Amino acid sequence: MSILDAVLLFLAGFLSGAVNAVAGGGTFITFGAMTLAGLPPIVANATSSVTQFPGYITSTLAYWHDIKHFWRGALLLSLISAFGALSGALILLGLDNPAFRALVPWLLLAATALFAAGPWLKPAPKPEHEAAVGSLVGSLAQFATAVYGGFFGAGMGVMMLATLGLTQSGDYHRLNALKNMLAVVIAAVAILVFVSGGVIAWLQAIIMIPGGALGGYAGVWIARRVPQNAVRGFVIAVGLFLAFYYFDKG
Incomplete structure (x- = not known):
């Protein structure tokens, strides 16, 4: 790895952490x-899961006050998420890089569209209810989301928040807390599969993770000075650039 590549990866980790703190969508930056x-797409995708994982944990801890009220009821969705993530990650490892590369631009376009629609997909607040978990429709929707999360992951948070809002009760913060908790499960299972499959680029991950931590801290400063719509526009532009980059490479 050249010094220029190392600097690029560190800065990407920093930007990823910052945009996640402000608007989400950091996976587009780390994957890109x-x-x-020069990393193969499967390795880039798997390694991106590792670089995003610390952020999932800290986000979950930040919502611990909400999570402790419903975590027992969320165990079923956690189990469903684990099986979904396992399925998605195994599907990914069953592909070779050319086959996955052919899917990447379409996945990126779908994830970018989902991310762009995020503000309109946020659930309406229902403060009078506890977060209920366990309906059949909710379980199936979460399984599908977890399969996607284990397979690719970009846009997973927006997708999960939207499906939880349609299938579960609870106000926005409870649903977001549940989303963060399930994201930890999905990412952890996927990472275990990717590690066992030997598709993690550890050197690149080690360079990017400190950048992500610093970016997450700086995100607070950025959020006070840069409009969220501007950050979202930047992430959408990155997603579209990567999609057309892969279309051109294909």
Whole structure:
């Protein structure tokens, strides 16, 4: 790895952490940077899961006050999420890089569209109810989301928040807390599969994770000075650039 590649990856980790703190969508940046640095798409995707994982944990801890009221009821969705993530990650490892590369631009376009629609997909607040978990429709929707999360992951948070809002009760903060908790499960299972499959680029991950931590801290400063719509526009532009990059490479 050249010094220029290392600097690019560190800056990508920083930007990823910052945009996640402000608007979400950091996966587009980490995946894109590793792609431009020459990593195969499957390795870039798997390694991106590792770089995003610390952020999932800290987000979950930040919502611990809400989670402790419903975590027992959420165990079923956690189990469903684990099986979904396992399925998605195994599907990914069953593909070779050319086959996955052919899917990437379509996945990126879908994830970018989902991310762009995020503000309109937020659930309406229902403060009078506890967060209920366990309906059949909710379980099936969460399984499908977890399969996607284990397979690719970009846009997973927006997708999960939207499906939870349609299938579960609870106000926005409870649903967001549940989403963060389930994201930890999905990412953890996927990472275990990717590690066992030997598709993690550990050197690149080690470079990007500190950048992500610093970016997450700086995100607070950025959020006070840069409009969220501007950050969202930047992430959407990155997603579209990567999609057309893969279309052109294909």
